[in-house]
Amino acid sequence: MAGPLGEFQLIGRFFDRGPARKALLGIGDDCALLGAPACGEGLAIATDMLVGGRHVFDDVEPEALGHKGLAVNLSDLAAMGARPLAFTLALALPQADEAWLRGFSRGMFALADRFDCELIGGDTTRGPLNVCITVIGQVPAGSALRRDGAQPGDDLWVSGELGAAAFAVAERQAGRPLPADHPARVRLDRPEPRVALGLALRHLARAAIDVSDGLAGDLGHLLERSRVGARLVWPAVPVAPALRGLPGARRMQLALAGGDDYELLFAAAPENRVAIEALGPRLGLQLSRIGAFDAGDSMRLVDERDRPIAFEGHGFDHFA
Amino acid sequence: MAGPLGEFQLIGRFFDRGPARKALLGIGDDCALLGAPACGEGLAIATDMLVGGRHVFDDVEPEALGHKGLAVNLSDLAAMGARPLAFTLALALPQADEAWLRGFSRGMFALADRFDCELIGGDTTRGPLNVCITVIGQVPAGSALRRDGAQPGDDLWVSGELGAAAFAVAERQAGRPLPADHPARVRLDRPEPRVALGLALRHLARAAIDVSDGLAGDLGHLLERSRVGARLVWPAVPVAPALRGLPGARRMQLALAGGDDYELLFAAAPENRVAIEALGPRLGLQLSRIGAFDAGDSMRLVDERDRPIAFEGHGFDHFA
Numbered sequence: 027m028a029g030p031l032g033e034f035q036l037i038g039r040f041f042d043r044g045p046a047r048k049a050l051l052g053i054g055d056d057c058a059l060l061g062a063p064a065c066g067e068g069l070a071i072a073t074d075m076l077v078g079g080r081h082v083f084d085d086v087e088p089e090a091l092g093h094k095g096l097a098v099n100l101s102d103l104a105a106m107g108a109r110p111l112a113f114t115l116a117l118a119l120p121q122a123d124e125a126w127l128r129g130f131s132r133g134m135f136a137l138a139d140r141f142d143c144e145l146i147g148g149d150t151t152r153g154p155l156n157v158c159i160t161v162i163g164q165v166p167a168g169s170a171l172r173r174d175g176a177q178p179g180d181d182l183w184v185s186g187e188l189g190a191a192a193f194a195v196a197e198r199q200a201g202r203p204l205p206a207d208h209p210a211r212v213r214l215d216r217p218e219p220r221v222a223l224g225l226a227l228r229h230l231a232r233a234a235i236d237v238s239d240g241l242a243g244d245l246g247h248l249l250e251r252s253r254v255g256a257r258l259v260w261p262a263v264p265v266a267p268a269l270r271g272l273p274g275a276r277r278m279q280l281a282l283a284g285g286d287d288y289e290l291l292f293a294a295a296p297e298n299r300v301a302i303e304a305l306g307p308r309l310g311l312q313l314s315r316i317g318a319f320d321a322g323d324s325m326r327l328v329d330e331r332d333r334p335i336a337f338e339g340h341g342f343d344h345f346a
Numbered sequence: 347m348a349g350p351l352g353e354f355q356l357i358g359r360f361f362d363r364g365p366a367r368k369a370l371l372g373i374g375d376d377c378a379l380l381g382a383p384a385c386g387e388g389l390a391i392a393t394d395m396l397v398g399g400r401h402v403f404d405d406v407e408p409e410a411l412g413h414k415g416l417a418v419n420l421s422d423l424a425a426m427g428a429r430p431l432a433f434t435l436a437l438a439l440p441q442a443d444e445a446w447l448r449g450f451s452r453g454m455f456a457l458a459d460r461f462d463c464e465l466i467g468g469d470t471t472r473g474p475l476n477v478c479i480t481v482i483g484q485v486p487a488g489s490a491l492r493r494d495g496a497q498p499g500d501d502l503w504v505s506g507e508l509g510a511a512a513f514a515v516a517e518r519q520a521g522r523p524l525p526a527d528h529p530a531r532v533r534l535d536r537p538e539p540r541v542a543l544g545l546a547l548r549h550l551a552r553a554a555i556d557v558s559d560g561l562a563g564d565l566g567h568l569l570e571r572s573r574v575g576a577r578l579v580w581p582a583v584p585v586a587p588a589l590r591g592l593p594g595a596r597r598m599q600l601a602l603a604g605g606d607d608y609e610l611l612f613a614a615a616p617e618n619r620v621a622i623e624a625l626g627p628r629l630g631l632q633l634s635r636i637g638a639f640d641a642g643d644s645m646r647l648v649d650e651r652d653r654p655i656a657f658e659g660h661g662f663d664h665f666a
Contacts, residue, residue, distance in 0.1 A: 050388060054571065055493050056425035056556055057390035057483070063382050068370060069389075070377035071466065073480060075436035077473030105376035116395035116478045146391065149478075153397030158436045158469075158478035160393060163377070173375050236376055251374065 031122040033150055039124075040131040041115070041145060049112055049146045058146035060112060060162070068167035069111075071160065072102035078155025083198065087206065088126045090215035091157065092133030097217045098238065099161035100141055101288040104224035105236035107171040108163030110143035118153035141221055171224065175233035176252035176293035182317040183231075183302060185220055185289045188241055189277070190266035192284020210268040217288035222309050227292060230301055234292035240283040242337070244291055245325055252293070255322020261330045262316040282327075282337060293319055351442040353470055359444075360451040361435070361465060369432055369466045378466035380432060380482070388487035389431075391480065392422035398475025403518065407526065408446045410535035411477065412453030417537045418558065419481035420461055421608040424544035425556035427491040428483030430463035438473035461541055491544065495553035496572035496613035502637040503551075503622060505540055505609045508561055509597070510586035512604020530588040537608035542629050547612060550621055554612035560603040562657070564611055565645055572613070575642020581650045582636040602647075602657060613639055 031039070037053065046052030051059040063069060076082055076095050086094075096113065103110050115134070119126075138145060143161065191214040194204050204211045220236075227234060233252055237244045241263070249256055265281045272280070294302055299315070306313040317328075327335045351359070357373065366372030371379040383389060396402055396415050406414075416433065423430055435454070439446075458465060463481065511534040517524050524531045540556075547554060553572055557564045561583070569576055585601045592600070614622055619635070626633040637648075647655045 050487055051490070051492065056422040056554075057392040057428060057490075059426075059485070059487060059490055060389040060391065061487060062385070062387060062389070065382070067382060069380040069382070071380065071432075071434060071480075071482070072377040073434040073436050073467060073469055073478070075438060075469045075471055075473075075476070075478060077438050077471055077476075080471065080473050102376040106379075108377060112391075114391060114393040114480055116393045116480075118395060118397050118476060147393060149393055149395045151395055151397055151400065153395075153400050153476065154474040156395070156397075156438060156473065156476045156478070158393075158395060158476075160434055160436075160480035162391070165379070167370055167379060167381060170371070170377075170379055172371065234376075 031124060036122050036127065036150055040127045041148065046144065046146060048144045052144070052146045063164050066166050067164045070103055070106045070108035070163040070165050070170065072099055073158065073160040074098045074102065075156060075158040086215060088129030089133035092130040093137050093216045095157040095159050096134050096137050097219050098288065099159045100143065100219035100221055101217065101236045101238065103161055103163040104219050104221045105171060105234050105290055106163070106165060107169060107224045107228040107234070108165035109225060110141045110221060111162050111164050112144045112146045113159055113161040115145060115148035116158040117148065117150050118156040120152070120155060169228040171227060171231055171234035171292065173233055173235050173248050173251035176248055176254050176319050177232060178254055178319050178321040179296065180232055180293040180319040181296055181299060181315050182256055182258065182319060183294060184237070184241065184264065184291045184314055184316050185223055185311055186287070187264045187266040187312065188237065188287050188289065189269045189281035189284050191217070191286035192280045193266065193268050196280065210266065214286055217286065219288060220290045220311070223290055223311060226305055226309065230298045231292040231294045234290055237287040237289045237291050239285050241291065242282045242325065248291065248293070249323070249325060254319045255324050255326070256317055256319045257326050257328055258317040259330060260327055260335050262314060264312055264314045278337060351444060356442050356447065356470055360447045361468065366464065366466060368464045372464070372466045383484050386486050387484045390423055390426045390428035390483040390485050390490065392419055393478065393480040394418045394422065395476060395478040406535065408449030409453035412450040413457050413536045415477040415479050416454050416457050417539050418608065419479045420463065420539035420541055421537065421556045421558065423481055423483040424539050424541045425491060425554050425610055426483070426485060427489060427544045427548040427554070428485035429545060430461040430541060431482050431484050432464045432466045433479055433481040435465060435468035436478040437468065437470050438476040440472070440475060489548040491547060491551055491554035491612065493553055493555050493568050493571035496568055496574050496639050497552060498574055498639050498641040499616065500552055500613040500639040501616055501619060501635050502576055502578065502639060503614060504557070504561065504584065504611050504634055504636050505543055505631055506607070507584045507586040507632065508557065508607050508609065509589045509601035509604050511537070511606035512600045513586065513588050516600065530586065534606055537606065539608060540610045540631070543610055543631060546625055546629065550618045551612040551614045554610055557607040557609045557611050559605050561611065562602045562645065568611065568613070569645060574639045575644050575646070576637055576639045577646050577648055578637040579650060580647055580655050582634060584632055584634045598657060
């Protein structure tokens with residue numbers, strides 16, 4: 027019809043996919059209702075907000091934004107070793123643009139369906155672009171991968187490759203935007219939450235965090251919560267291929283302090299080394315041992331012969 | 347210190363109140379962890395987003411905004427008959443202003459503590475003012491007050507008085523802002539979630555909704571979900587004292603189509619009438635029987651002698 031799309035039509039057309047499958051009650055009431063999780067299971071809950079013009083460029087494809095809004099939340103579940111269950115979506119939009127909404131919901135639901143994570147409720151309103159998703163997962167309470175479990179002597183691991191998303195941001199800011207299908211752009215726009223890895227690590231890792239603000243900054247959080255230090259071996263860090271031609275300092279900055287990687291950084295006892303090495307091929311995901319935890323209280327960046335390397339970068343801080 | 351407040355300092359200073367009490371793990375990890383609810387209990391989940399300049403005037407006191415951001419979510423739990431358990435906060439702010447943050451967190455936690463609802467996680471970022479809260483409550487799955495349970499012959503009830511918040515908005519828009527301590531401003535800025543009423547109604551009401559978009563609009567949602575009609579007796583509607591001097595059509599517009607009341611509208615069998623009447627004095631809250639559900643498919647507004655009254659208003663739609 028010619029008229030503007032109303033709030034309830036908008037929900038009905040793009041977000042309400044009929045009766046809930048996993049929830050007892052989904053979209054359309056004051057609250058959603060979830061049954062109690064299975065015996066011994068606890069709930070893991072995370073929330074992330076993406077702001078237009080800040081976390082996402084204003085011209086981002088709506089389908090990519092729908093993907094990313096959910097992906098960054100699923101990444102938090104992955105870092106906890108939790109299995110995705112359900113999510114809510116609060117969405118502020120400058121206007122109810124049907125083509126935009128169609129793309130956004132398609133991107134979001136494509137990812138949700140892959141991880142069997144059900145949209146159970148939300149809120150839509152007019153306002154500057156803002157995507158706020160809260161995700162709920164299940165994890166046996168004692169098996170959750172917290173940030174505070176790393177111990178001196180544990181190996182330090184990271185999944186995937188680092189720096190590609192930060193490279194795409196930097197190129198864009200330098201007036202050289204990468205094409206949408208460039209691998210670095212794909213990493214920025216459509217990060218892949220490492221859910222299967224998180225589940226596999228429940229009994230192999232002692233602590234984990236997802237790399238959203240940069241490896242150095244997020245490792246810092248792990249060290250602070252676990253009250254340990256770590257040696258990070260720069261030559262062992264898996265740097266994204268997109269960074270290969272760059273000057274050394276620039277590569278280091280992007281790989282260690284660039285955000286938006288959404289890989290998992292984790293601590294595991296050395297006796298689990300073989301099991302973790304076997305996990306990589308099974309999941310089709312590179313897993314790199316990039317250092318070790320120690321009894322110190324900070325990160326030391328070193329070369330392959332344990333000589334210190336200077337590094338001035340730090341993680342991303344929204345208010346710094 | 348003179349330097350700008352960083353994201354993690356901000357969280358530590360204004361939002362992290364130490365180890366979780368109810369959650370297994372609270373602020374500071376990738377996810378919060380909640381234990382499974384007690385046997386037979388389900389979880390009720392709602393999310394609401396308040397946008398600066400739209401849901402709240404730009405000069406709203408931060409303490410009132412902190413209160414309101416949580417109150418509108420607790421109101422959703424109340425409408426479901428759920429007991430508040432925990433919540434997450436995602437907050438976008440133009441800048442990290444300490445005085446603002448102190449007021450906001452004070453208003454939010456004062457309400458949270460009254461309802462024993464624990465902040466378990468969140469996200470803070472820079473951006474146009476946006477407060478997105480997701481609240482989690484507990485309710486025995488079979489006792490939840492859904493929107494779809496009203497039956498023909500049920501009484502139609504509403505708590506409190508209607509129209510005050512809408513009056514405060516209208517006066518502001520007409521260039522005559524009410525002082526902050528005017529009862530109508532207090533209703534707009536610091537709505538009181540009817541949590542105790544929701545809990546008491548678990549076994550007395552068959553359906554409920556909170557009045558956030560206006561009585562007529564929210565009654566419409568109840569009718570649509572329950573597939574019934576209703577007779578609404580205008581002289582029985584409890585109109586806020588602030589509206590008393592206004593012309594009749596204006597009073598009706600504000601009381602029936604004004605938003606932000608956060609009272610509960612509910613359906614109950616006539617045999618529960620005495621029990622519900624006894625509830626009002628116990629809770630210190632007016633409960634008014636304002637009509638009855640019938641086998642129709644829409645709302646009929648009538649006078650005390652069942653004669654139709656014309657009414658053109660409708661509920662609030664963010665995209666209309």
